[in-house]
Amino acid sequence: MTWVTSAQGSGYGVEHLPYGVFRVGDGAPRIGVRIGDLVFDLAGAEAADLVLAGGALALPTLNTFLALGRPQWMAVRQRITELLTESAHRAAVEPLLVPLDEVQMELPFEVADYVDFYSSEQHASNVGQIFRPGQPPLLPNWKHLPIGYHGRAGTVVVSGTPVVRPQGQRPGPDGPVYGPSARLDIEAEVGFVVGVPSPLGSRVAAADFADHVFGVVLVNDWSARDIQAWEYQPLGPFLGKSFATSVAAWVTPLDALRHAFVPAPDQDPPVAGYLRDEPHLGLDLRLTVNWNGEPVSEPPFAGMYWTPAQQLAHLTVNGASLRTGDLYASGTVSGPRRDQVGSFLELTWGGAEPITVAGAERTFLADGDTVTITATAPGPDGGTITLGEVTGLVLPAR
Amino acid sequence: MTWVTSAQGSGYGVEHLPYGVFRVGDGAPRIGVRIGDLVFDLAGAEAADLVLAGGALALPTLNTFLALGRPQWMAVRQRITELLTESAHRAAVEPLLVPLDEVQMELPFEVADYVDFYSSEQHASNVGQIFRPGQPPLLPNWKHLPIGYHGRAGTVVVSGTPVVRPQGQRPGPDGPVYGPSARLDIEAEVGFVVGVPSPLGSRVAAADFADHVFGVVLVNDWSARDIQAWEYQPLGPFLGKSFATSVAAWVTPLDALRHAFVPAPDQDPPVAGYLRDEPHLGLDLRLTVNWNGEPVSEPPFAGMYWTPAQQLAHLTVNGASLRTGDLYASGTVSGPRRDQVGSFLELTWGGAEPITVAGAERTFLADGDTVTITATAPGPDGGTITLGEVTGLVLPAR
Incomplete structure (x- = not known):
């Protein structure tokens, strides 16, 4: 169970963790996952070495991350779950949670065909x-x-x-x-x-x-x-x-x-x-x-x-x-x-x-x-x- | 008329100048124009300041160049024509001409839709x-x-x-x-x-x-x-x-x-x-x-x-x-x-x-x-x- 208590029962708990691309104000697009009504800034998390994905989370679309394949998708998901459930990580993660109503969502991936x-x-x-x-x-x-x-x-x-x-x-x-x-x-x-x-x-x-x-x-x-x-x-x-x-x-x-x-x-x-x-x-x-x-x-x-x-x-x-x-x-x-x-x-x-x-x-x-x-x-x-x-x-x- | 005499009457004289992307051996893809049975290496020409296109010719596909628009397309075409017709440029350009049979052609642009x-x-x-x-x-x-x-x-x-x-x-x-x-x-x-x-x-x-x-x-x-x-x-x-x-x-x-x-x-x-x-x-x-x-x-x-x-x-x-x-x-x-x-x-x-x-x-x-x-x-x-x-x-x- 996540320490983001507001996420419980929202349909966006740690059992879900959908990916998107968000922007705050005029900032650059950033990859995040949704937890409750918050976005966990994965670009920030990768920059802080909280999540490792070879830089794929620092990009403006999901495409490079999508190309990594299932073992990497599962490893990143597992790590995000740890970060959002183990209270030891709370202090590091909390500054990277952005309220949804402060962000603008972008197309999450560049559509090929x-x-x-x-x-x-x-x-x-x-x-x-x-x-x-x-x-x-x-x-x-x-x-x-x-x-x-x-x-x-x-x-x-x-x-x-x-x-x-x-x-x-x-x-x-x-x-x-x-x-x-x-x-x-x-x-x-x-x-x-x-x-x-x-x-x-x-x-x-x-x-x-x-x-x-x-x-x-x-x-x-x-x-x-x-x-x-x-x-x-x-x-x-x-x-x-x-x-x-x-x-x-x-x-x-x-x-x-x-x-x-x-x-x-x-x-x-x-x-x-x-x-x-x-x-x-x-x-x-x-x-x-x-x-x-x-x-x-x-x-x-x-x-x-x-x-x-x-x-x-x-x-x-x-x-x-x-x-x-x-x-x-x-x-x-x-x-x-x-x-x-x-x-x-x-x-x-x-x-x-x-x-x-x-x-x-x-x-x-x-x-x-x-x-x-x-x-x-x-x-x-x-x-x-x-x-x-x-x-x-x-x-x-x- | 071009000083590339082999180009005359080939259908690929200076009146044509089609663009493509070529590769020599295991080298990176480079933008070029065809003149006769030669490729004029435009990546090399831009690096040597012979042609100016804001770096668009140094890329592995034509897309950035294509986005520049008609005035820029015409200016670059005009400049390439000068380089291939005025004998003063011959010494600078000739090292950038690669025989077609030494190159491998790539898809010239990334297809959107x-x-x-x-x-x-x-x-x-x-x-x-x-x-x-x-x-x-x-x-x-x-x-x-x-x-x-x-x-x-x-x-x-x-x-x-x-x-x-x-x-x-x-x-x-x-x-x-x-x-x-x-x-x-x-x-x-x-x-x-x-x-x-x-x-x-x-x-x-x-x-x-x-x-x-x-x-x-x-x-x-x-x-x-x-x-x-x-x-x-x-x-x-x-x-x-x-x-x-x-x-x-x-x-x-x-x-x-x-x-x-x-x-x-x-x-x-x-x-x-x-x-x-x-x-x-x-x-x-x-x-x-x-x-x-x-x-x-x-x-x-x-x-x-x-x-x-x-x-x-x-x-x-x-x-x-x-x-x-x-x-x-x-x-x-x-x-x-x-x-x-x-x-x-x-x-x-x-x-x-x-x-x-x-x-x-x-x-x-x-x-x-x-x-x-x-x-x-x-x-x-x-x-x-x-x-x-x-x-x-x-x-x-x-």
Whole structure:
């Protein structure tokens, strides 16, 4: 148990210790871990020889630390746990604890490539029914491989960054119309952050997932449904997605999620050999989507059809290399019930079934709306950990 | 005229001066420009105060130099031209000239995001006829916007890098089959390299093309047609493209292409305001695709329906930011004749019409094949410049 008594029961105790990059005033970005409502300044801790990571913690992004690999991740985590639990270290560590409300959070890692999957069967089925009514809701390939595509890494932003409503072409009655998107939406997702790279021309086995993936961030893959609908054939989503993707400021290490792994749904038909992961495990992350402060949906990540280990194996089966900082997201997380879906497209069934949010009838996002996605996961001893939230305010089109 | 007499008439005179990154033996990567069959070591030139670029030429990639912007690009180009034309500089410069056959070329810039367009009407029509026979060859959106998608930046490799045949799922008579791609193909394209970034939430006008784009590289967007065919619905190409994209080692500055701009094809229907570029100019680059040394096609870039300025305006119309090192490629360059197409899919009409290459009947790529794409462009005084080639050898699947 940590001597930071305020951290106990916060979801940010020593059983969690997510990493982020913070700034105080005009200072340089610094790496820290969150403990309760405090940031433990790891740049300062490494400078004081309290933690040793070969200088990786003195840098303005997590990337060099992420590249060190699991043995080093575990050693640093173990050391931080000692520092925050053994009272002998309190005097040295306490000056390095900064209240969260005195810092500004930065993008925690430089994103190399960003891939977005589409791995919730409920989400894919819902989208199929909305866009292709009367046809089979899932396309023939869906249960054979984790469908995915590359997104724009350069527009991945940290939680709290406002999102400007995108302009673009959308379908109109007499051909395309240009202007601000009228169907701005969210996608509540879970992202996986690659630490250890792999060489071009080789594959990463599903079994090696935890050797390459450092941790998890919540993701909001903002989506302009009207722009997407007009542009996406035949090469997939482009400008309907590339204007902003928000990620949480705090990266939760896989080591903090040991108690969250649960059996993933059975897969039928059987999957190709390279996609077999034994044990076949998902993560019991319980998301909440808050629209202007009102919880409107609780997507259950445990029900995802394809697991993150399968996604990683698929991503590299063609010999594609991994780089430190690669981010791959799960795809929208939707459960079987209407109050478990991860997009407003589904929540309002393509805009046809408005819902009431804070007393107003709503379909897609209005300027001035704020969406905040939160999540918890099972922790040790029946407790829970709280993932770093991802939030964003919608600004009017420019 | 340059005092490097061997450069005259080579396509790499002082009217060209493409930038690259080279290495001698185990030495560190250095920035250079090509003059004839020599590399002018710009890191050495900057260290000797022969060229001033604030240290940007002393780095292992072009990115910092690319970020400097057009006035600096022009000033450095002007200075290099002086050094290579005025005989007074010969004694200082000559020790900095390294024969090309003594160097190893590296990826010239770190790729930020990689976008691939689909802007040849002939190519899109051919693909439509091959994949959707009996239906309109172009989809309804094609003439309203430059269709594009994001590719994998981390697997962009420099010309000369061997390409390992990808494995993956492909369509079979009784469902998907796993194994090496049986329909490995090329796409001959022209890539545009972004130097000057733009902020998130703003647009880049077509008229500002030359303020942001530094130059041009030939691109081979290797494609596994069978993997692509099975995976691409509904989110577009993924593993069928992400295993390797080759780019030339030499980046030709836009300033070397002043004589290559030509009126682009008329566009009907009229395009949206943000896509109007006046003057509406394409580039008269004449590509040749060489298969195992035999020229099999001569794609004409001047006929592309969408111009690079329009592609840039479209890419950012939703507020997506640009980063230094962003690469966007034209899409496969195909002209109206069969001997002008930029893919083997088209050249052999989906594999149904084999061609004879070096005495053998061929459809798609075999292990051991080499494909080299070259190009020329009009230069000053009726001359031509030669773009840096992009070449790759196909290795067997692992």
